[in-house]
Amino acid sequence: MSRIVDVLVVGSGLAGLVAALTAAEQGRSVRLLTTGMGSLAISGGSVDFLGYADSRLASDPWQSLALLPEDHPYRLMGTESVRTAFKFFSDTMEKQHWPMRPALAQDGTPRNTQLPTIMGTLKPTYLLPASLNTQAMASAKKVLVLSVHGLRDCQPALVVSQLKRYKSWADREFTQGLLPSPFGETHRAITALDLARLTDKPQSRQWLLDALAPYAGKYDLILMPPLCGSKANPEVWQAVNAAAGCPVVEMLSIPPGVGGLRLRDALLNALHKHDFELVENTTVLRAETADKNCTSVLAEASGQQRRHAARAFVTATGGILGGGMVLEPGQCWDSVFKIDITVPQDVTLWSEPQIFGNHLFSRMGVRVDREMRPVDAAAAVRWQNVFFAGRSLGGYDYATEKSGHGVAIATGWQAGRMAAAAAAAGEKQ
């Protein structure tokens, strides 16, 4: 590890990848260190921007931003910056031939979509692959719910019985269907990813097209698990929709995250066009700082410590499960910079009795200024060239707000942009 890079990003979740790409597109050299593959491997692939604000469903999420607390990352950045970040992400996906767009209301304003999950519940989400026909979803009368034999995770009967409980879906005419498995009897339960990977390849795609043929033209809408390829490839979509003879909507699925892999694929493809280096299987232990700057991070890799020097740093290490935050009774700190995160001494206060409630542990995280630089208790910037992004930030609750990927994109973009500027300033000195 000899080269001093402009921007060093820690973490390869959505926030880390967006930060890396933002900095790289500004002409900066970028190195990304990662433990594991990041949460996109378990993501459904749509972008939740803001599903609920102040416990109310947000149909127009932009309108609902004002209801968020002042220290929420969106509020810190300001609506205009969040818009620019989303535009950056959408443009990137457009260039990668995997457009991600919001559904539009009658008056043309973007709004949240209630997308069905394979559990038959509805989840508000914002950016969807453009191939998902939201108009058809809203208006379809005859709906076919499909799964595949051997795909235990998706049971059409459950989807139908659950969906019928929602007013918007109650009076539709549902049919259930089970496609034959292209694998026959298998040693393990198959997943949507196994099937999507078959659909990736033109030579094995035919199984899905053939399986859909008996249903073609008989329905207004087909709901199915994510089977239309594991890569950001619109060709697969066109073929599947043509074979179905009606719009196909993929329901949000549990891991493995087929949809998330499409996003990861697109972002990495974009990154590899730049001066970008991915260092896998390494864990950052701590940062080395001098006065108001960070000079390097120390990482552990295959039993040895390595120093990674850079001009600016983005930390997108995730939350408690992702390893970005470390908890002990009465204490919490971020794993790289060891910034203390204030928490009550009494750990019983960290959670709520309501399991689906807004728990303190899901809002814990590093406090930053509007440029995503961590601040101390007196709101003073700790280091000039360190920026945080994604779930390691405090002040938002992705689980109750349904805002995880949205915050990752917005703060990743902001952190990447600011890190690029800090690196440019550092280079001049």
Add this chain to the structure above:
Amino acid sequence: MSVRINPDKCIACTTCVVHCPVAEATPKFLGPRMIGPAYERFRLLGLTEDPSLHYCANCKNCDISCPHGVPVSSLNMMARADQFKKHSPGLRDWVLGHGELMAKWLRLIPAIIKNFGMLNPVTRTVLDALGIDKRAPLPAFAPQTFRQLMRHVHQPDHKRSVVFYPGCYVDVYDPRTGLDMVWAMNRAGYKVIVPEELVCCGLPMVANGFWQHARSNAEHNLKALGLWRDAGLPVVTGCPSCALMFRVDLPEYFPDLADKYGACRLADAQEFLLDAVDSGDLSLKTDGKHTNLPDLKLIYHAPCHLRAQGNGLPGLELLRRLDGVTVENADAGCCGISGSYGFKKEKYDIAQTVGSELFAKVRESGAQAAVSECGTCRVQITHGSGKFSLHPVSILRQRLEAR
């Protein structure tokens, strides 16, 4: 083995299943999450083994992708060793696990006869019956091993020395790469010592279930390497799998040996050279009269065992610093071979499926050659794509020595 790994750090997030090339290629494999941590819980209770354990290629993409640092592949290898204690592995697996020993036994036979003996259609049919697929690209023996050749190499009298561990592939099949490495180290101002006493790192033995042989090789190597380490000499290897074995696997598999002999980490030779470039010891200016070499377009494949080391891709970085060379990172996952895995009859097709994305990228790249640090990856790439392939250090030498 003296320590078992706690499987309970696994939260069953399935990230490893997503990135397992074998699970992608065949539904016959239960997948890393199930075979590794989930079955480990059964194993600790003394319950039976899952029959698909043998499909694990030990490529370590599960370890690379795990967000919680669970060494999934090690769980699999330990389970395989346990299984082979009860049912000994067959002759085929012995042969594939002991390439170095075989080469030693056959040393007195000239390579041309050896290769005729090993690679002719009759032998291939016999090997095929034994379980080594006749389509598999078995590498040919070199006329002389790297270590035999090294005895006659005249090196400049540099003050600084570096110890080079060639690894079996370079020693037995590909001495050219070893000589290129010596040339590069010499150019960087180091005399190269190639100890005769070092043996195979043991990775092929582990992968094929010969735990005790791997252990005795490990003990032999650690004892020998300890002496060089204590003498203050850097020990490097150009082979990612050997490096990974010494760095990560040996301390995990045989913690008592690691305690007894201390850490013996092989440094990555490509990183060593890159550092030499940075410090000014190694010049990347060409020696030849023709400074305007034709441009060279390459495609690089990162071996899984290199990615698992968390060391980045120093070989790629080195190539990118050469004048007139453009290198595309294929970034297409595993090549499928995993040492000897892809030679096995019941796994040949899986290995070809795993490598197919890489082969297609290599073919479509328009590159003049493919580059990778790993010897068997190179064999597999050439077999699958038809494209000639080289170690980065060979490109380095070709470009700098050009006349």
